[in-house]
Amino acid sequence: MDKRKLEIVVGGLFHDIGKPLYRYLDQRNHSLSGYDWLKEIGIEDEEILRQVRYHHAAYLKKAEIPDDSLAYITYWADNVAAGVDRREEALSENSTPYARDLPLSSIFNILNGNHQNYVYSTVLPSDEREIIYPEEKINALEESDYGKIIENIRNVLKGMEWKDEYINSLLEVMEANLSYIPSSTSTTQIADVSLYDHVKITAAVGSCILDYTKEKQITDFRKALFKEGKVFYDEEAFLLCSMDISGIQNFIYTITASRALKNLRARSFYLEIMMEHIVDQLLSKLELSRANLIYTGGGHAYLLLPNTKTCRANVNEFEKHLNEWLRDNFDTALYMAIGYVPCSANQLMNEPKGEGTYRGIFHKVSSILSEKKAHRYNGDDIRILNGQTQGEHERECKVCGRSDRLVNDDRCEICYGLETLANDIMEKDFVVILSQKPEISAVILPGGCYMIMEDEKQLTNRMKNDPYYVRTYGKNRMFTGVHIATKLWTGDYKSAKEFSELAGAATGARRLGVLRADVDNLGQAFVAGFDEDHVSLSRTAAFSRKLSVFFKLYINTVLRNPQFVLGDKQSEYRNALIVYSGGDDVFVVGSWDDMIGFAIDLNDSLKRFSQGTLKISAGIGMFHEKYPISAMAYETGRLEECSKSKDEKNSITLFYPEEQRMGESSTYGWDELKEQVIGEKLTLLQNYFKKIPEKGNSMLYKMLGFIRNKDKDRINLARYAYLLARIEPEKDDTPERKELYQEFSQKMYKWIQNEEDTKQLITAIYLFVYLNRKKEEK
Known part of the structure; x- marks a missing residue:
């Protein structure tokens, strides 16, 4: 990443740093307060400082700066990133334009036709990882909250060098501190976009425009982006790029070895890391940062890229080489489709409205991916795949069933590496990517790289001394340093290993x-x-x-x-x-x-x-x-x-393959399962048999047979009623048991008169029987 690219990304991420300062103690315009604060903490780069000082039109108009200053790009990118996020809303007569203590509104307030006004009452998540739910009650933010944010950022930036190796660490810092404060505190606008999301998109848009204008040989940014900025909104300067990996489920679940649980977890984690690694490889090839990554998860990714000839050629070449690597290492098991569509700033801002402009971009790229997945291989690929022979490999990998590259104990290279790393994957916090295979066990990744797991002490030493160190992914925690890619939120809960x-x-x-x-x-x-x-x-x-x-x-x-x-x-x-x-x-x-x-x-x-x-x-x-x-x-x-x-x-659908008939299942709405199957019917069974333990599973099995066959022969209803009558307490039994029986028998008979109740009762009986079955020997 060259100096100008580094400056545009850092400037985009910092351009609104004055907002938390303004909401804390500094009453000046946030452009000026942010500018002074960055100089105070030691940033001297004039282009970075200009982007912070002059990203608003009123200041940029009077600024005595070069026509090719990056401040013009960040000004333009700021407007695009804001888009309709700052749409004017109806005001009451007593409303004030700005409220510095305004909390962040929930993004779900307006999703899928919702109309609510929930907010987040925190600005900094706790380390305990408690779930932060949106709340209906509005709690104003305190000035001290913003003071903590400023101090946190100041402390982390002290140890950071302004090189491209630290760009993703800067993104981490901004995400950790700015994710729960609103980008805008205007009471005339919806405050549901965080300051982090806004500055991240600004940096992404800015880096795309820098590459686009360079290829188009546009050097007068003042004219193109400031004076004629609205005209530039129609330039197809961007690519919406999407990536989708096929074959995930078969790769994860097609294993036949012992210790299956360990292998399952390791394989799914490996694919997750592979996807992140592939994204970072592509971004590195394009000299972009993770600011340009819109979304990654579940084998999918969306990126915002510059619409340049160089970028398109690099993406096409990257896709070709990646799929050759996947073919060579996994045959046809895994495949990556990469597609992109050109788009303009106006399209990203959904202009013109009412024509599905924004969603149309996503539909187009989705169609491209579908077409690619339907026609994965060309003639050369097919000849290579058909020409592969087993050779001397007569044994199959005992984990995945492949018959090549067996390296140890009848395991292929990848399965052996994953099984060896399985415990580290669960216990250690850092995924380390290396460009050369170390002596210890490691798992291969695209681009000649390898994956290992380390703890913080091991990682710190490697970052200082290993020339083959590429990057690190932290697991469920933030970590800054050279070539720290990102922290990965990872579902790693476990109570057992087998x-x-x-x-x-x-x-x-x-x-x-x-x-x-x-x-x-x-x-x-x-x-x-x-x-x-x-x-x-x-x-x-x-x-x-x-x-x-x-x-x-x-x-x-x-x-x-x-x-x-x-x-x-x-x-x-x-x-x-x-x-x-x-x-x-x-x-x-x-x-x-x-x-x-x-x-x-x-x-x-x-x-x-x-x-x-x-x-x-x-x-x-x-x-x-x-x-x-x-x-x-x-x-x-x-x-x-x-x-x-x-x-x-x-x-939700429940299935019990041992006793239920083949193919018979029970599908319920969530409230139906919770309240009627479990809360009503299972609870009745539990209350009755807890007080009358001499009756239990054997009687319920008989009832179950009558219930399931009641529509085939009405005599089963009579048998069911007779069975209920037989368990009636004796005359000298306690009033409590008699009352319990009356409730039980009446409801049990009533429920089989209704189809839905009958279905729920059958499921409740199975649940009760399984809960009360004596544990068999292993």
């Missing part, structure tokens, strides 16, 4: 529960969730970041703090392990009863976090611990599809 431990911790039946879930209609929400008046690149980035923090970080908190408990189980944590949790896909394995409780907690938490604007559908399978993991994944995936097939989606 299936046997999780199954053994279950209440009653010794069985595993497998949960698969994803957000309903996420693609539609991402592209078209905001209406035409409010859609913007900054909001897209803010929404994406919220999704990532929930499903990659807060999911750990949900698991650590059980709320909904099935049966009488009391525990301070869930017996579970996250296999994968990305932008829209969740895969968790645990004790079967904990998986049902966790699923309800996850839905409740997402509902509160997104103010009901996002829905989730799930499937939960129940399996013996020795059941093949690939079959668990497949069958649970089918259950998830059952939930998705409902008109409203927003459902």
Whole structure:
């Protein structure tokens, strides 16, 4: 990254640093206060300082600066990044234009047709990783809150050098401190875009324009971007680039080895790191920073790139070489589609409105990806794939089944490396990327790189002494330093390392529960969730970041703090392990009863976090611990599809393969499962058999047979009624038992008269039986 590119990114990130200063103690215009503060902390670069001092038209108009100053680019980029984020709203007569103590509004207030006014009452998240929910009550921010932010940034910047190796660290600092304060405190505007999201997009737009104007040989920025800036809005200066990796599920779940749980987690984590590494490789090739990354998660990514001949050629070349590497290392198992569409600033700002301009860009790039995935390989690729022979490799990898590159104990190079690193992946906080394979075990990545895991002490030493050090990803924590790419929010919760431990911790039946879930209609929400008046690149980035923090970080908190408990189980944590949790896909394995409780907690938490604007559908399978993991994944995936097939989606499907008929499943809305299946029917069964323990599973099995066959032969209803009559307490029994029986028998008979109640009762009986089954031997 050359000096001018470095300056435009740093200037874009710092251009509004005066806002927290103004909201703290400095009453001057934030352009001036930010300018003075940067000089105070030691920044002397004139181009960086000019971007802060002159990013508003009133100051830029009178500024005596060169016509090619980067301040003109940042001024223009600031306007584009703001876009419709600062749309005028209706004011009451008593409203004041600005409120320095205004909290950040929730991005979900206007998502998917929502109309609420929730805010965040914090400015700095705690280290405890408590979930930050939007609140209806408005709590004004204190001046001291902004004082903490300024001091935090000052302290971190002291040890930072202004080189491109530190750009991503600067992004980390800004995200950690500016994510919960509004970009604008005007009471005439919606304050739901954070200052971090705004400055990040400003830096992204600015770096694109610098490359675009360079290729177009535009040097008079004052004329092109200031005097004629609105005309420049129609220039197709940008590329919206999207990346999508295919084959994730087969790669993760197609394993046949022992220690499957460890292998599952390692493989999913490896793909997550691979995606981040690929993004950073491309950005490095283009001499851009992660400011240009709009979203990454679940094997998908969106980037804002400059629409230059050089950029397009580099992206095409990168895609070609990447897929050759994937082909050589994974055959046809993995493939990366990369597509891009040219777009203008006006299109990014959804101009003209009412024509679907903004969402049209996303639809176009999505179509390009679909076409590429449908035609992955050309003739040369197919000849290479068909020409591969097994050669001397007669044995297959015992983990993934491949028959080449076996390196140790009948494992291929990648599976052996992942299994060796599996414990480090769980225990250590830093993913280190190297350009040469070290003596210790490492896993190969594209571009001749390798991945290892280290703790902070090991990493600090390597950053100082290893010439092959490339970059680092911190796991669930911020870390600054040379070539720190980013911190990765990672769902890494675990209570055990083996299936046997999780199954053994279950209440009653010794069985595993497998949960698969994803957000309903996420693609539609991402592209078209905001209406035409409010859609913007900054909001897209803010929404994406919220999704990532929930499903990659807060999911750990949900698991650590059980709320909904099935049966009488009391525990301070869930017996579970996250296999994968990305932008829209969740895969968790645990004790079967904990998986049902966790699923309800996850839905409740997402509902509160997104103010009901996002829905989730799930499937939960129940399996013996020795059941093949690939079959668990497949069958649970089918259950998830059952939930998705409902008109409203927003459902969960339970399946019990041992006793229920083949293909029989139970799909419920979340409230129906929680309140009617468990809260009403299972609770009745538990209350009755707790007081009358001599009756139990055997009687319920008989009832179940009559219930399930009641429509085939009416005599089954008579048998059912007779069975209920037989358990009536004797005349000399206690009043309490008699009253309990009356409630039990009346409701049990009433429920089988209604189809929905019958279905719910069958599920409740299964849950009760499994909760009260005696544990069999392992």
